Amino acid sequence: MVYLTRKIEFSASHVYHNPALSAAENKRIFGKCNNPHGHGHNYTLEVTVAGEPDPVTGMVLDLKDLKELLEREVMQRMDHRHLNIEVPELAGQIPTCENIARVIWNLLDPKITQGKLHRVRLYENSDLFADCYRNGSAGRS
């Protein structure tokens, strides 16, 4: 098995606010991230696909296809967007790293047909990230 990883970067704004909680609770739980005017990050996304190299092309999958998929599904949807307002897949969810990574996993997984999606890693900054794997892969549950 070979693991191939492609990295992209996008910039987006968001705000952490749960309307089911009081203003004071929102402030206590989310701190600075609760600023109603929003704030933004430069996100780095790493997408890892696992598979065997094709005997003819030597590729797990065509990187050009993966690049186009990431452009279509992630860049066009999220780059220079407000994640709470402009990304329907995140509607009603707090756009944390965990939730954004899971949305990206669910967008990409059915569309990767050569090899299998192995990991989605989304960095909000160099010290904070979320990983998604397939449930049940290598002891994960």
Added chain:
Amino acid sequence: MNNGSVHVELGRRYHFAASHRLHSPQLSEEENCRIYGKCNNPYGHGHNYTVEVRLSGQIDPTTGMISNLADLDEFVNERVIEPFDHRSLNEEVPAFRNVVPTTEILCIEIFRRLQSFPHARLEAVKVVETSNNSFEYTGNNQRTQT
């Protein structure tokens, strides 16, 4: 909230600087010098360590988080960063009094200290000693590295 068919982990990185000396009292001076080289310098030396902590769990639908970061930061700061930062690991951390504080051992010790985090399951601890050397410990978790 059930994460569905996806296993989600939260990763957080912390930084501390500390000195250490690699020296085993079970070995002769020559053997220590041969095995540990420069790291055996009796005056010690130091590194800027990065500790990567990975945790898994359900994403809480109220907060969108596996674990509140403030809780995690407080836990890690109290158990690892405060006792290790700007310290001599050999002389000031009792856990390393009788073992050689290689980064392998350091990684296992940090995992042990963080294992009881109450809000999520500890999956792995990775310690980056320099940009060229890093170590990862997963306890009894079965994992595939990538």
